[in-house]
Amino acid sequence: MINFGIIGTNWITHSFVEAAHATGKYTLAAVYSRKEDTAKEFAAKYEGKQITTYTDLNVLTKDSNISTVYIASPNILHYEQAKLFLSAGKNVILEKPSCSTVEELDDLFKTAQEKDVILIEAFRHIQEANFKLLKSQVAKLGPIYGASINFAQYSSRYEKVLQGEVPNIFNLEMGGGALVDLGVYCVAAAIDLFGAPTDSQYWPVKIATGADGAGRLIFTYPTFTVHLCHSKIYNSDAPSEIYGEKGTLIVPSITDIGKITFWDPKSKKREEVEGVVVPEKLNLMEEAEEFARCIVDKDEKTIRSYEQHSRDVLKVLEKVRHDNGLVFPGGK
Incomplete structure (x- = not known):
């Protein structure tokens, strides 16, 4: 315990x-x-x-x-x-x-x-069983042509920004902004699926607080690009997709994945890949289970892999923030 x-x-x-x-x-x-x-x-x-x-x-x-x-x-x-x-x-x-x-x-x-x-x-999200299932399905696509990863949810705290306030989540002095709050899910997913990009670029939507309320990133890999879209100032139901020579994988959201769809270009049909159903109230249980395993077992190999993933994610976040003048205290 x-x-x-x-x-x-x-x-x-x-x-x-x-x-x-x-x-x-x-x-x-x-x-x-x-x-x-x-x-x-x-x-x-x-x-x-x-x-x-x-x-x-x-x-x-x-x-x-x-x-x-x-x-x-x-x-x-x-x-x-x-x-x-x-x-x-x-x-x-x-x-x-x-x-x-x-x-x-x-x-x-x-x-x-x-x-x-x-x-x-x-x-x-990368600890969720259905995300791991999605990752396992990528190989069936053959050569990857690209991907689109989206996560846009309107934040009620943006109402305070519109009223002239500066809530923490939209305050650079508190390490806030849409990229590090929601965009990080897209970044972490892309890096877990495809590895660290060779280059990354960011086009933020800056709001009155000086922070980014939304934005789009492009990750460059040797043979394909990945487009990432996130927002806390508008909502989107756009799915996330991975494109390959042998088909397309589609999920409604990059977190809390409810179902995975494979589109077959030969049959022109969609096939549902059966996933795991997890109660929404317990959507952090899979990560809690894995973290307990790491702590108890001291699984050095897995722990080092998580360290590298975190480092790769933060390297991108720090780079694209600084490219766009989104600097936190101590990071100048």
């Missing part, structure tokens, strides 16, 4: 806790918030658990009952907080995006290895 603590008391944290408990391999044992009432309110939702609440991160690092910490705080705090807990000998599950710079991320991985603990970036 993995006794874990959480930093960040928003909806994604509740989703992770519920999914982690559903695996039967975790127990929530600590909750941190800057405000004691907020920490207690979060902990109260999990009756029957022995949960300690904290308002001081340094005190939490000394809790010997905690082996692992899940961090879902504002993006700009990820590096500092992950460094603190890794240095204290705690495993860290770090919500995406991991850090602002590759230099920061490399420092975290170095610290994790020195302390013999694990740092894993929480890319939930």
Whole structure:
């Protein structure tokens, strides 16, 4: 059983806790918030658990009952907080995006290895059984001609921007923007499917806060290109597709993939590839299960592969942000 603590008391944290408990391999044992009432309110939702609440991160690092910490705080705090807990000998599950710079991320991985603990970036979608099924189907396409990966969901917090406010998710000072919030899903998926691109370019839609509210990327590979589209200021139901000599693979969304369709150019027919049905409420359970396995088994080969994936993703994010003047604090 993995006794874990959480930093960040928003909806994604509740989703992770519920999914982690559903695996039967975790127990929530600590909750941190800057405000004691907020920490207690979060902990109260999990009756029957022995949960300690904290308002001081340094005190939490000394809790010997905690082996692992899940961090879902504002993006700009990820590096500092992950460094603190890794240095204290705690495993860290770090919500995406991991850090602002590759230099920061490399420092975290170095610290994790020195302390013999694990740092894993929480890319939930590439751990989903149906995403892995999609990946396994790519070979049937033969030579790849290209792909289109889309993830565009209108954010209610954009209403605050239109009213002259600067919510964290659209604030460069807090490490915000659509690329690192939703676009990162597309980037992570493309790199998991096809590897790191040889080049990447980004065309952002900048909004009043100075951050990007939406954008399009092009990944260049030796023999094909991948187009990625993401947004938090408009919605799109466009599917994601992978094109090959022997057909096309189609999914409604790059996350929470409900079904996979294969279009056969010879028969001109569509075939459904049967996937796994996961309750929407527990859509983080597959990642929680895999992270528990990595922590318990200390599967070095897999852990190193996840490290490289995170590094490749962040290298793209950092490069295209700087190309377009989307600079976070400390990244100038």
